[in-house]
Amino acid sequence: MKQIPHESASKHVSGEAVYIDDIPVSDQLLIGRVVYSPHAHAKIKSFDLNESRKSEGVHAVLFYKDIPGHNQMGPVVDDELCLAIDEVTFVGQAMFLIAAETESQVRTAEKLIKVEYELLDPILTIEQAIEKNNLLGPPRTMQRGDANEALSSAPHVIKGEIRTGAQEHWYLESQISLCIPGEHNEMNVYSGTQNPTETQILVAKVLGVPFNEVVVEIRRMGGAFGGKETQANHIACWSALLAQATKRPVKIRLFRDDDMIMTGKRHRFLTRYEVGFDDNGKLLALKLELNSDGGAATDLSFAIIERAMLHTDNAYFVPNMSVLARVWKTNLPSNTAFRGFGGPQGMAAIESIIDRIARYLKKDTLDVRYTNFYGIETNNVTHYGQKIENNRLFVIYDQLMKSSEYYKRRSEVNKFNATHEFIKKGLACTPVKFGISFTTTYLNQAGALVNVYTDGTILVNHGGTEMGQGLHTKIQQIAAAEFGVSLERVKVDSTNTSKIPNTSATAASSGTDLNGAAVKNAIDILKFRIAEEMAKVFSEKNPSNPTIQNLIQFQKDNVIDSANPERNMKFDEVINLMRLRQIGLSSTGYYRTPEIGWDKQKGWGKPFYYYSFGMCVSEILLDILTGRHTILRVDILHDAGKSLNPLIDRGQIEGGFVQGVGWCTTEEIKWDDKGRLMTHSPDTYKIPTVQDIPKDFRVEFLQDYPNPIAIRQSKTVAEPPFMYGLSTWLAIKDAVSATKNHKIEPEFSLPATNEVILLAIERLKQ
Amino acid sequence: MQTTISFVLDGKIVALDFNSGSQLTPTTTVLNYLRSLPNHKGAKEGCAEGDCSACTVVLGELAAESKIYYRSVDSCLLFLPMLHGKQLITVENLQNKKGQLHYVQSAMVEAGGSQCGFCTPGIVMSLFSLYKNHNMPTREQINDAITGNLCRCTGYKPIVEAAAQACVYDGIDHFTDDELATVEFLKSISHDSIHIRTKDQEYFRPHNLNEALSLKSKYPNAIVISGSTDVALRVTKGHEVLPQLIDLSGVDELQSIQETADTLTLGAGMILSDVHQAVKNNYPALYAILSVFGSQQIRNVATLGGNLGTASPISDTLPVLMAYNATIILQSIKAKREISLDEFILGYRKTARKLDELITAVRLLQSQNGAIIKSYKISKRKDLDISSVSAGFRLEFNDNKTVKDIKLIYGGMADRTKRATNTEQFLLGKLWKREIVEEARLFINNDFIPISDARGSAEFRTTAAKNLLLKFWSETV
DSSP states (O other): OOOOOOTTHHHHHHTOOOOGGGSOOOTTOEEEEEEEOSSSSEEEEEEEOHHHHHSTTEEEEEOGGGOSSOSOOOSSSSOOOSSOSSEEOSTTOEEEEEEESSHHHHHHHHHTOEEEEEEOOOOOSHHHHHHTTOBSSOOEEEEESOHHHHHHHOSEEEEEEEEEOOBOOOOSSOOEEEEEEOSTTOEEEEEOOSOHHHHHHHHHHHHTOOGGGEEEEESOOSOOTTTTTSTHHHHHHHHHHHHHHHTSOEEEEOOHHHHHHHSOOBOOEEEEEEEEEOTTOOEEEEEEEEEEEEETSOTTHHHHHHHHHHTSSTTBOOSEEEEEEEEEEOSSOOOOOOTTTTHHHHHHHHHHHHHHHHHHHTOOHHHHHHHHBOOSSSSOBOTTSOBOOSOOHHHHHHHHHHHHTHHHHHHHHHHHHHHOSSEEEEEEEEEEEEEESOSSGGGOEEEEEEEEOTTSOEEEEESOOOSSSOHHHHHHHHHHHHHTOOGGGEEEOOEETTTSOSOOOSOTTOHIIIIIHHHHHHHHHHHHHHHHHHHHHHHHHOTTSOOOGGGEEEETTEEEETTSTTSEEEHHHHHHHHHHTTOOOEEEEEEEOOSOEEETTTTEEEOOSEEEEEEEEEEEEEETTTTEEEEEEEEEEEOOBSOSOHHHHHHHHHHHHHHHHHHHTTOOOOBOTTSOBSOOSTTTSOOOOGGGSOSEEEEEEOOSOOOTTSGGGBOOOSSGGGGGHHHHHHHHHHHHHHTTTTOSOOOOOBSOOHHHHHHHHHHHHO | OBSEEEEEETTEEEEEETTSSOSOOTTOBHHHHHHHSTTOOOSOOSOSSSSSOTTEEEEEEEEGGGEEEEEEEEGGGOBGGGGTTSEEEOGGGSSOTTOOOOHHHHHHHHHTOOSSOSSHHHHHHHHHHHHHHOSSOOHHHHHHHHTTOOOSSSOSHHHHHHHHHHOOSTTOSHHHHHHHHHHHHHHHSOOOOEEEEOSSOEEEEOSSHHHHHHHHHHOTTSEEESSOTTTHHHHHTTOOOOOEEEEGGGOGGGGOEEEOSSEEEEETTOBHHHHHHHTTTTOHHHHHHHHTSSOHHHHTTOBHHHHHHTTOTTOSHHHHHHHTTOEEEEEOSSOEEEEEHHHHEEETTEESOOTTOEEEEEEEESOOTTOEEEEEEEOSSSSSOOOSEEEEEEEEEOTTSBEEEEEEEEESSSSSOEEOHHHHHHHTTSBOOHHHHHHHHTTHHHHOOOOOBTTBOHHHHHHHHHHHHHHHHHTTO
């Protein structure tokens, strides 16, 4: 398909695009504020809300007993209180809610709340949680073959550990919800949520009203990246409670620092491994122990660590593998979904291991990677039993080696490093194989509602949410292509639970695949009805040679009998005629992903509908005295099937890579010894700027490899490019390692901040 | 004395009166003002601290020859009275009367420069400022224009492409057509002093130095601002009500630059963007540090005097200015004095400035006696970040290549910008060679006991400080 800009691009650049904070609201609007715990772990001994309630402009101050419904807002497990009762378990936990007429009034009222605490010892690291055996739930395991036995007979065995850091989503638009009460129990919720149905359910539950009283709507989010998959629910619940209590519209927009303090991050991981391999670096056995920091509640932690387990192989065949995964409970905000959803943490482990094996064997890392790629005919089943169909690793490898001149540049880098003491270059290539589907299989379903109006315009509703990824643009393209009409006829509406019920989150890179297919289904139904009727219309004038319904085509804004092309009618005229002939011009559509099935208990089956593939080569320059790196050049070759929209897909690849680089380099989250977030604003939390992107940034699509099984032969882009950032991380490690001529394994963690880099170099000297 | 402020918005003069029971205060930010209007919701709040620039707007200012000079600024850090006498341009103003997108807007659409769109209005305004100031900009100029604008979706590449594609029409657009009318509007706005008094606040905006000094003498505890990039945080993040402010941004004398055969005197009210250009040729180490100072939006309002006045222990400019042996001029209504920066800094955010004094200028010598001067900044992210460690080094040799004079000034290593005196002593008189410098590095341990915080551990800071000495050496041989 064509290079079509984002459907809202003109509105974005003109400032006309309406985000929730821009929605005009009556002067009845109240400002809501969440009063949260300043302590990581404490008993609430007493509190006094009286002064606060009397404060000027205040309409409500609520505590847990004011919740009419269920005081819970966990998405999977009921272990997340909407408002704290007698104990707080992390800094940022909601305790009270205030609604007042102005921003300064809520702040004044907040200061008047008095709380007495009894401080308890917090658990703030994975190590502390392990020591106290503070598990968030039962451990998970996955295995194939006998890793122990294979390790005992392997020619080489290495043990080690790798740490990957937390990451803040830093969506530009912080969490927000505007609730407008209707009559009786009705609540209209505008929520910056990736998961409107779940928001609807949780709001209804805290309000104690039936689900059909709550409507959740979202036009667009200013970025989400997983951070609004579950945790947007909270803000919606809080503002709904205040709106219900005051019977006035209430908006809660989290101030940036509050957002960073209160909401969860990408899970930190501490991964321990034992790997066995032969002289060529061929993997024989791998034992992994994944430990993630779940924070204070379950949220999606088990699905996330499951995806980490499912990606510890990345692109490599490991004949004997066992993975033990444990989620630890700490006194930090509950960690949550973030682009890649555990995949990056799993891949960081295996990529780090392969990197180390190569250094150990004095081989180039890419040679070791190649040696271990999943095969086409053999060695093509993952450690969880899924056969890898349509393996694109080799074709991508061949093309990228040529275009990036990896091996030529490898020798140039070596030469450069031999002649420079204070600056070093590093080079690394890492592959990505990412499984596409929710691993909670039932979530792989979607709904749509397509209305056609008598002027020939089309309104498409579907269950997916727009957060910048271009979903609505692709849906618009799909609808136009399926109807054979121009793009201008199609409008994609806000996501609304009263139009499309019971949806899944827009997550797991599945937005287009699922919703696009549901929209197609709705359009197929409409086209069938229209074709059936139009066959009659065309045949009425040609009784001797009637039009056959199946030969009616929708193309170029026309409906045409392909066998008798002179029988045709403009699309808008057809639609008008259909109304006159009493044909329904609205249809729902539905889709569920076929063929997949996954036994979570056994850790065996086919969790993914297909895999996304790609590879990335990074070359960096490192100042070894300051730890400053510059990304000199990046080459990415990505498999997007038959790309639905190369402009949007390229944006996803480039943006995903840069976000991944942020996780791998400058984005460092620190808590102090009381569990307070030290990096709670962009002043100290550093996402990449324009100056941090590669000097030479080359992104190409794999051409002529359509995806046979997804909508219009496309593949999703979304999450996978995030993990290309690992090549930059390993290129930096390569440069650090070059300071000792690759003879010693550097101690290295992720993110590789200038601090990590400098101290790693210092330790190499000793 | 005026009690209202006036500026140009949407092609007309807007006058705001703070004294008539409005919700607006003299410390209401321009962002919050805009977002309270029905038709200016394009500017977004991403952080309220000048670190993301989603709120970028452009200010048109009357320059010489009846021209208008366009600068991008963070509206979240700008107090309303700072708009006085200026043209405020928001994203809503960029389309022409026919409703066509501006070049920078259409280029952004075509390049795929927006995804979620939330940072986009700010980015568009930065590109508009670029468009007006640089025809066919270099990659460096493009980067510099948008360094302050955080985008979490795109990876920036399409935005850079859009900039290159759009900025090729000599800065001509519908603002050019309207410029004469705008100039007339701006000229019609009185430049008299402003005094705003509300229930909780008093705000002075003097229009000459004498008046500023009298106010400072009369209200010694008043908070002095000019660009307010630091003080505004007390409002936007600390939610303080600042009782008394003296805004120096209307004082022309403080914005002047004086050059003699021996000295270059930079007015304390000069914005850092102008300082940056003024020192480009003769003070490369200062130029280099200003190149990585904040963002263009910050440098377009932040002043040299303001930066020095905060006496931050992690200041970027102090170490390098000290390395240049710069002096600072302090003035009260009664007296004027000039002291070295070493004398000026007394402790943690403590200076020798008396309560009734204002910083009026910084003076640099034209000649550095052949000294080698370098500046360094180590920060987690190269740009738009606060230093973990910063440094300004000065080195003079004797004829025999021994060290005649050395100043090693560090930021981020102590409660103030501080010299590594033990290390300096060790190096004095010694040959400037690798082994000696390696040995000198160890003395850094005696000079500093840094703290661990969000920007780095003590171990990291010490290692970095030592390494900078070696880096300095490597750049002098």
